Amino acid sequence: MIRVLVIHSAADLYGASRNLVRSVQAIIEEGMEPIVVLPFDGPLVGEITNTGATVHLLDHGVLRRKNLSPAGLLSLAKQLWHSTKTLTRLIKSENVQLVYTNSNANVVGGLLHFTTKKKHVWHIHEIIQNPRWFKFLLEKYISLTGDSVLGVSQAVLDNMQGNVPSSKLKLIYNGIDYRPFKEADYDLKREIGIPDSHILIGMIARVHFWKGQSYFLDIAKHLAERHDNIHFVMVGDAFTGYEYLYDEIKERIREHGLEGKVSDLGYRTDIPNIMGGLDIFMLPSILPDPLPTTVLEAMAAGKPVIATAHGGATEMVLDGETGFLVPWDRAEIAASKFDNLIKNAGLRHQMGLAGQARVIEHFSVDAYFKNLGQLFRDQISIERQ
Structure with missing residues (x-):
């Protein structure tokens, strides 16, 4: 049995973690055995074990x-020393033939490439722009320690050009199982307690400054000034260390006079229900989002998507056909793109169907399984030569 060590940086169920589940399933589909390493316990553990894969918890x-300080780097170095020794032993005892690192935050994957001489695949979900010295060093490290470097969007690959050889770079779009979103039938308006005639506009993302919760509320302010029949939904909890942003969000709601017009639902696992209950979905990221899975999920649910025009969203949303691309720094202009969708149910339906068809054709989980599986087969074939 061919075994693949899978390394991931979280245990939540947001975009990169949900895609990890699909990657594990792709490995199993290829007749290989994944051994998954997560840094701590969380809801992702159950999702992974449900696939039949083994999970090891190791910080x-x-x-x-926070590691980019003398004390932080020292702490990180100690963790990496310990985990490299532990995982090197695991690779040898389990006869692992391939290491697959999901996210550039998992530095240990590159170290294992040196200690075990096993083939190593990086799967990059991030677009790092600053600080420039950090971007340079990290991408050079990825280049030195990866046999293949996968990007979830062309925007991700373009961002690494120059520091990672083109021969190592490969584009594989994330795929989703569109059926739960297409089939979802949930009355979110009833849960929130608003009339069915209201237009529900929502976003789903971890609470972080670049994910755009504040920008979403700035746009909501402009829309609320000229539409009475709208309500806004925010879903997601904070990254560890960013809990202070909750207070900033509450203050922004108060300053904009949006009390009673915004429902913050926090962390939810029933994302198909949330998507199915919205009328319009927005991705308000103020920095480039590599390939936001929530955009695909909203499109699969048949919802028009308004997204800021950078990162992977520009490869997903067809402007004027499946939704609109808007500025990430001009809330009033971005808000103007909602007006026709708010007023015109037919346009919402038309764009939603176009987005749904696009997901099924270009971003299906079957295509993802096929493309990722082929790459794993190629790497194992090289390993055996």
């Missing part, structure tokens, strides 16, 4: 911005 030294 393997996830790279975070």
Whole structure:
């Protein structure tokens, strides 16, 4: 049995983690055995074990911005020393033939490439722009320690050009199982307690400054000034260390006079229900989002999508056909793109159907399984030569 060590940086059920489940399923579909390493316990553990894969919990030294200090780097180095030794032993005892690192935050994957001489695949979900020295060093490290470097969007690959050879770069779009979203039938308006005639506009994302919760509320302010029949929904909890943003969000709602017009539902696992209950979905990221899975999920649910015009969203949303692309720094202009959708149910339906068809054709889980499986087969074939 061919075994693949899978390394991930979280245990939540947001975009990169949900895609990890699909990657594990792709490995199993290829007749291989995944051994998954997560840094701590969380809802992702159950999702992974449900696939039949083995999960090991090990604080393997996830790279975070807080580590970019002398004390942080020392702590990270200690974690990496310990985890590298532990995982090197695991690779040898389980006869692992391939290491698959899901996210550039998992530094240990590259170290294992050196200690075990096994083939190593990086799967990059991030677009790092600053600080420039950090971007340069990390991408050079990825280049030195990866046999293949997958990007979830062309925007991700373009961002690494120059530091990672083109021969190593490969584009594989994330795929989703569109059926739960297409089939969802949930009355979210009833849960929230608003009339069915109201237009429900929502966003789903971890609470972080670049995910755009504040920008979403700035747009909501402009829309609320000229539409009475709208309500806004925010879904997601904070990254560890960013809980202070909850207070900033509450203050922004108060300053904009949006009390009673915004429902913050926090962390939810029933995302198909949330998507199915919206009328319009928005991705308000103020920095480039590599390939936001929530956009695909909204399109699969038949919802028009308004997204900021950078990152992977520009490869997903067809402007004027499946939704609209808007500025990430001009809330009033962005808000103007909602007006026709709010007023015109036919346009919402038309764009929603176009988006749904696009997901089924270009971003299906079957295509993802096929493309990722082929890459794993190629790497194992090289390993055996």
